[in-house]
Amino acid sequence: MTDATAILDTRSLVDALKLVDVVREAHHIPILAVAVANFDDKPHLKATDLDQELTVFLKATRTGEFQVAIDPPTAITAFGNSTGAATVSLDDGAAYITTSQVAVRGPKGIDLNDFPTLNTGKPVHRFTIAEGKLHAALQAVRFAISTEETRYYLNGVFLTAVDGEMALVATDGHRLARHLMEMPYDGPQVIIPAPTVYTLQHLVKRDGDAPLSATIGVVAAGKGHAGKDTHAIVVDGDSWHLKSRCIDGTYPKWEVVMGKAVDAIGGAPTIRATVTQAHVSRLPKDNSWRPTTLDPDAGTMRVRNDYDEDVVEMPLKGTGAAFCFNAHYLRQLVGAVGDVEFTGSAPDAPFIATPKNPKTVVVQMPMKVPGKKG
Amino acid sequence: MTDATAILDTRSLVDALKLVDVVREAHHIPILAVAVANFDDKPHLKATDLDQELTVFLKATRTGEFQVAIDPPTAITAFGNSTGAATVSLDDGAAYITTSQVAVRGPKGIDLNDFPTLNTGKPVHRFTIAEGKLHAALQAVRFAISTEETRYYLNGVFLTAVDGEMALVATDGHRLARHLMEMPYDGPQVIIPAPTVYTLQHLVKRDGDAPLSATIGVVAAGKGHAGKDTHAIVVDGDSWHLKSRCIDGTYPKWEVVMGKAVDAIGGAPTIRATVTQAHVSRLPKDNSWRPTTLDPDAGTMRVRNDYDEDVVEMPLKGTGAAFCFNAHYLRQLVGAVGDVEFTGSAPDAPFIATPKNPKTVVVQMPMKVPGKKG
Incomplete structure (x- = not known):
């Protein structure tokens, strides 16, 4: 495994790191503070904050199959102005990424098996939506999302239907915004958390018309667990895959x-x-x-x-x-x-x-x- | 006096407010928190922080002669996107500034006689320097200015001479920057405070070659005052006039x-x-x-x-x-x-x-x- 390497375009690596950095948090649990680069059949970078998990796919030429942890801020700054190829390899289990201008090592000592998997449950509903349409809809309502934590069920955007037409709603009690999507919806009503809304606004192109695929899942409450089933949402773009828990609560009328x-x-x-x-x-x-x-x-x-x-x-x-x-x-x-x-x-x-x-x-x-x- | 008005270009008014706002401070003494617009033979705006006083001259058509206080942040935001003419008049002793799009009133109740005058003492030395040259010189040394207040005499740029050539020096004990100005200097050695250096960098055009006129003054210690004479510096651009105290201390060797x-x-x-x-x-x-x-x-x-x-x-x-x-x-x-x-x-x-x-x-x-x- 130690002579496994991957070669990819430095610009694309930096762009992918910037995207996954949106969900990464400066966390005291090391695996949550890094991005994991996986060079397998479908090379990708991923990061999680436990409520969301974002995967961004990479185009890479590789020998062998390996995983490494990367510190996005260090790598983004070091490679930010670089062009040409970057070579990723392993050095004593840690990343060693080089371009002709700069090399980044580590972080060391991170057990990649600790990377938590977000369970998105059993898919119960699927729909597709154009990028630009989703961007405009989220933009129209997200200003009204409540930031007050006591009414946690208002800390997101409500996906629902009005007379069979898909609608997004957000409110903080002082103002309420509703946007009709001009497409049918008969799936479950879910509350998409504010951080996931912001991640989607980073990922989705304002003027893009590429189709996104969204899946609502039902996550069964564990055996002996006092709670009830909850929802999750998965959105797929052409080069990324975003999983998110939904807020477990009842949206007001x-x-x-x-x-x-x-x-x-x-x-x-x-x-x-x-x-x-x-x-x-x-x-x-x-x-x-x-x-x-x-x-x-x-x-x-x-x-x-x-x-x-x-x-x-x-x-x-x-x-x-x-x-x-x-x-x-x-x-x-x-x-x-x-x-x-x-x-x-x-x-x-x-x-x-x-x-x-x-x-x-x-x-x-x-x-x-x-x-x-x- | 109450029907006195002044008419001036809104863009120029906003630009002048932005300049004087650099020396203004959000202060509990009302007169220090505002800019004063003076419509007399030489219409101007001025503001002070007690250590520096900046005057920016305005082109205005006026009837009568009057002074008003203006709150720069409010006026800059209100008029920021406006073009065309602004009319300044008095309403119950306070400013009333109108354009076709917006009007700003007040602040009220400010006694303009409280505006402190910075004494720059008796002129002892004069020199002229091109804008771009001063900008480059300050840029070359200001990063090394100390921000540590215990050694207050390092909190500025030292104006001195090296073998008769004007030089600027700054140091914080870890690094020392010296820039030779390619012009003679036989005036007093003075320490120009960091805030004045920053104000000058705002005022002076990087690529400008207009001549600036600088005057060093000696401010006599008051009678019975334990201190000794101090220095002040006055710099004149084509449309502004900056007065500043110099730091009263001995620059290290x-x-x-x-x-x-x-x-x-x-x-x-x-x-x-x-x-x-x-x-x-x-x-x-x-x-x-x-x-x-x-x-x-x-x-x-x-x-x-x-x-x-x-x-x-x-x-x-x-x-x-x-x-x-x-x-x-x-x-x-x-x-x-x-x-x-x-x-x-x-x-x-x-x-x-x-x-x-x-x-x-x-x-x-x-x-x-x-x-x-x-």
């Missing part, structure tokens, strides 16, 4: 929240206002939680400072009474979905934000309008 | 350090090695203080990990025994002055680094070579 907002507004909103990317680019950054008052009848959007004085004022198009959001939520919303039209029935009732793409709808709860009694 | 290093090496160094930008780009970033061994006779540069194992190895050109620097210092040095040739007399004696520009010389103290007894 988001349709009720959205339904109530839609019903309250009815077909005839009394308040309308258009918020653009130019608007949010001008909002102060230093205290992004400060109230931003949208006052369509006055034709202005106003931001107050900590002393309750208006400091920034912009023209606003719309009709109806003044309402208010914090600057941070406005920035995230418009950053994710572009210009939106807000419609509402009253300043203290939920607003609906509609972007240019009508497949995305966001419900957002207003703040109390500053300076207003009540 | 840097020529002795440099002279000893040069003498020890003599004309015949026993160690030579060339370190390039490609080398430093490949050094691990995660622990930048780790030892980097330069081993010219073995033809390699090697970086160790925390377990004393070599992890990155690169070809190195040179002759002589192995010596060692930390990766951070190598990165800073080569980042500042480009590729260098190190010459030395012994692995534990000071090394001299010579960049392509022979007007810059750096003396650098080596570390103990890891794994070597002694």
